[in-house]
Amino acid sequence: MASVTEENYLKALFILVSERGMATISDLSSLLKVSLPTANSMIKNLKKQDLVNYEKYKPLSLTEKGKREAALVLRKHRLTEMFLVTQMGFGWEVVHEIAEQIEHIDSSIFFERMDELMGHPTIDPHGSPIPDKDGRIAEEVYEQLSSCKVGDKVRLIALAHSAADFLKYLNNRDLQLGVEMKVISVEPFDGSMVVSYSNHSSETLTHPVCERLRVELLEH
Amino acid sequence: MASVTEENYLKALFILVSERGMATISDLSSLLKVSLPTANSMIKNLKKQDLVNYEKYKPLSLTEKGKREAALVLRKHRLTEMFLVTQMGFGWEVVHEIAEQIEHIDSSIFFERMDELMGHPTIDPHGSPIPDKDGRIAEEVYEQLSSCKVGDKVRLIALAHSAADFLKYLNNRDLQLGVEMKVISVEPFDGSMVVSYSNHSSETLTHPVCERLRVELLEH
């Protein structure tokens, strides 16, 4: 069984590859906040266990075995986040930190019970898909709010990142998953958008925010 | 902050001292399933941190600081066990293993929320007291069933040990905390007892079992 450290590396690699199509040792190094040589030697270790594909100076990828392992950790992470929100009443801005630890608990009955109690959820509180028991995960084929046009009506269905700061920013503006929004205007200079939704008739969102909001197009 | 390993040592020491009045390095070594030199060197480490009192060849004890740390880990352990039983529907025979891992989660809000959701329980599913937030713990001044006499009526209020085997044994006989039992007879030769309770009019319990059942005397 993979150690806590190894699990963190596998999950990081899985997420990096699914977000950017590829991953390098320095991506891992900065995401996990370890030095480059540390990441380098861990990658060699994971290669030895046939969990990652790696050739000197080449980009990284997970083997099938590594993908499975990583997806199962991600499953535990996302199930936990959902459990913390739906069963324990936590806000979506605090659950990631706790799940980062609980994802390493070694107990199949624990996570199976969570899953049952929640009725087998398919997404986590941030809208990301939860891998199934075999490590299969749904494609994320969402549009970014930033790519929408004036007049578009969309529904917020997921977030590209779930840092607490960002989530609190959304809380302060009553932005939750499921909210229907309409694009009022787009500023060509800096990509900021004015949108309306719920009780908010006019809210300005900067480009970095719009990029991180994943939406489903309802009308345009 | 203490590492997972250090927390396990502190908790083990706390339990050994509270159960037997004292603890030695070999007690720790066998309880934690590590070699004697391993326990020895960890004790030196904990002494350096002013968590245990230790002089070569002398018995061990926790400092006030060590007691507090240990009690807070024990609090997390027992809150978790109670949570797993009352909020997640697990049987008391499986929760110890899971709690052994979750007790090391570093998140005060997580355990505070557990505590709130359960209405601040004071005992765990095996009847052991849950230390409070300051690390204070109630004295356990229970009688053992094995010390009762024929004719005594007692209520089962705690278990001295919570190994899964033992708990399954109790499950098979419908023995739960709170059950009122009557001592029908005691076999002087081997200390086994015949008791009646609930729908069980005559159940034989061996001495090792009776020793581990802690009771409150109702009548005699």
Add this chain to the structure above:
DNA sequence: TAATTTTGTTAGAATACTCTAACTCCATAC
């Protein structure tokens, strides 16, 4: 292409935890 910057690698070392082997201390049993 040449210079520069970024990324990756190797070497060497530190810390935490663990072990076995060998030895010493201590309680108690004769």
Add this chain to the structure above:
DNA sequence: GTATGGAGTTAGAGTATTCTAACAAAATTA
């Protein structure tokens, strides 16, 4: 009181994870 066996200790070493320093390769910029 000495012999003995169990408990405790020290020495030395291995694995996992991490780091810094020094260097090499690759990518980017000029």
